[in-house]
Amino acid sequence: MKAIETFNLTKYYGKARGIVDLNLEVEEGEIFGFVGPNGAGKTTTIRTLLNFIFPTSGSARIFGLDVCRDSVKIRKVVGYLGGEMGYYDDLTVEGLLRYAASFHGGDTARLKELAEIFKVDLNKKIYSLSLGNKKKVGIIQALLHRPRLLILDEPTSGLDPLMQRRLFNLLREENRRGTTIFFSSHILSEVQRLCHRVAIIKEGRLISVEEIARLRRGQFTNVRISFRDGKAPRLELPGIAHQEEDNGSLHLFFNGDVNELLRLLARYEIDELWMEEPSLEEIFMHYYEKEGAR
Numbered sequence: 001m002k003a004i005e006t007f008n009l010t011k012y013y014g015k016a017r018g019i020v021d022l023n024l025e026v027e028e029g030e031i032f033g034f035v036g037p038n039g040a041g042k043t044t045t046i047r048t049l050l051n052f053i054f055p056t057s058g059s060a061r062i063f064g065l066d067v068c069r070d071s072v073k074i075r076k077v078v079g080y081l082g083g084e085m086g087y088y089d090d091l092t093v094e095g096l097l098r099y100a101a102s103f104h105g106g107d108t109a110r111l112k113e114l115a116e117i118f119k120v121d122l123n124k125k126i127y128s129l130s131l132g133n134k135k136k137v138g139i140i141q142a143l144l145h146r147p148r149l150l151i152l153d154e155p156t157s158g159l160d161p162l163m164q165r166r167l168f169n170l171l172r173e174e175n176r177r178g179t180t181i182f183f184s185s186h187i188l189s190e191v192q193r194l195c196h197r198v199a200i201i202k203e204g205r206l207i208s209v210e211e212i213a214r215l216r217r218g219q220f221t222n223v224r225i226s227f228r229d230g231k232a233p234r235l236e237l238p239g240i241a242h243q244e245e246d247n248g249s250l251h252l253f254f255n256g257d258v259n260e261l262l263r264l265l266a267r268y269e270i271d272e273l274w275m276e277e278p279s280l281e282e283i284f285m286h287y288y289e290k291e292g293a294r
Contacts, residue, residue, distance in 0.1 A: 001064055003028045003149050003180040004049065008058035011044050018044040019204040021058070026182060028063070031175050033195035033212070034184040041204040042184045043083060046153050050080060062149060076104070079147030081138045083154040087126045093137055094122035097144065104145035114140040117166055132158040139167060143174065150174065151182045156190060168194055222278045223252040223261070228269035237264055253278065 004026035011018035019041040026032045036042055047053045049060055051071035060067045062074045087096055097111050115122055118136040129137065135158040142150060150171075156164045171194065175181055185191055191198055192212060200207040220241070225232070230248035239256015254261060258275075265273070 001028055002026065002061070003030075004032075004060070004062055004182060006045075006049075006058065006060040009045070009048060009055055009060050010057045011048055011053065012056045017041075017204045018056075019048070019201075022201075022204075022206055024199060024206065024209070026180065028180050029175070029178060030196045031171070031181040031183060031194055033191035033198035034182060034201065035186065035188060035191050035198055036201040037186050040186075040201045042186075042201060043153055044204075045201075046080075046082075046151055046182075046184060050075070050078070050151070077148040079142035079145065079150045081135075081142040081150075081152045081155050083157070087134070087137070089125070089127035091126055092122065093120055093124055093126065093129070096126060096137065097122070097140060100141045101144050107144060110144055110146070111140070114143055117170060118163060130158075132160065132163070135159055136163065143170070146174075146177075147179060149180045149182065151184075153184045154186070155183070156185070156187065164190075220253060220255045220278050220282075221258065222274075222276045222282065223250075223254050224272075224274040225250045225252070225265065225270060226272040228271050233268065235264060237261060253282065 002025050004024065006022050006024045009022040009024075010020050022041075022045060024045075034042055034045070044053070048055050049062065049067055051067050051074070054068065063077065065074050067074060088099075091099070093115075094111075097115075098108075101107055101111060112122075114120075118140060120133065120136050120140065124133075126134070126137070135155070139155065142152070155167065159167065168190075171181055171183075181194075183191065183195055195212055197209060197211050199209045226249045227233075232245040232248055232250040235243060235250070235252070237256060237260060239254050239261070240252055241255055242253040244251045252261075
């Protein structure tokens with residue numbers, strides 16, 4: 001069964017674009033990345049999936065349940081962390097979390113276990129917490145009932161590196177237990193560390209869905225060439241997606257036949273040649289530049 005399916009899902013705010021004809025499938029049991037810059041449509045997608053807002057057209061299902069008709073059933077099996085959080089400020093952390101847990105039967109042991117992992121003081125009032133500590137409370141709330149699907153919208157904002165590492169370790173553990181994780185972020189290094197597949201969204205439209213390993217190893221190679229005469233030529237070869245001269249060296253973003261590239265470079269006097277896997281950020285920018293040129 002698919003954890004998430006969308007069918008030409010579209011949302012407009014009046015005449016303003018939210019998302020357009022979004023077709024997405026997330027497999028049950030995977031960690032799925034959803035990436036794009038601010039304003040690309042990530043949060044609109046999530047809010048539509050959770051029935052916080054209604055689609056203009058199209059439809060979506062979570063575990064086979066319609067997100068509009070079956071939203072009550074869906075919320076029983078979904079944990080959600082929003083990018084912006086609003087709480088009852090006068091409650092203590094423990095009071096808030098116990099209230100949240102009461103909707104799912106309550107689990108005091110789980111509450112205390114998660115509070116210890118994230119070093120949250122259960123006796124503090126919500127209004128007194130820093131942004132980072134409020135984010136940790138939100139993470140605990142999302143995880144309390146051991147959801148079947150966990151939807152996270154920019155979950156690391158406000159967290160220090162130690163807490164980010166604890167969050168990632170915990171997410172991997174939850175995933176090993178069977179939880180599907182939908183991880184929305186504009187920070188590509190996070191997605192690269194955690195996710196199995198990634199969807200790239202731009203201006204409300206889906207550009208591509210790829211496996212992380214295939215994105216990094218199967219398609220592109222970073223090539224840097226230093227020429228002996230200090231003059232970088234303009235190379236013409238199928239597979240050169242991007243080339244840039246930098247102080248006598250040439251940087252290529254390449255997805256063609258490496259042997260053909262080496263035969264071409266044999267015509268030149270070369271001091272140094274580097275070939276390496278590109279970062280996800282570089283791949284992401286390539287997709288955006290390619291789409292922008294259309």
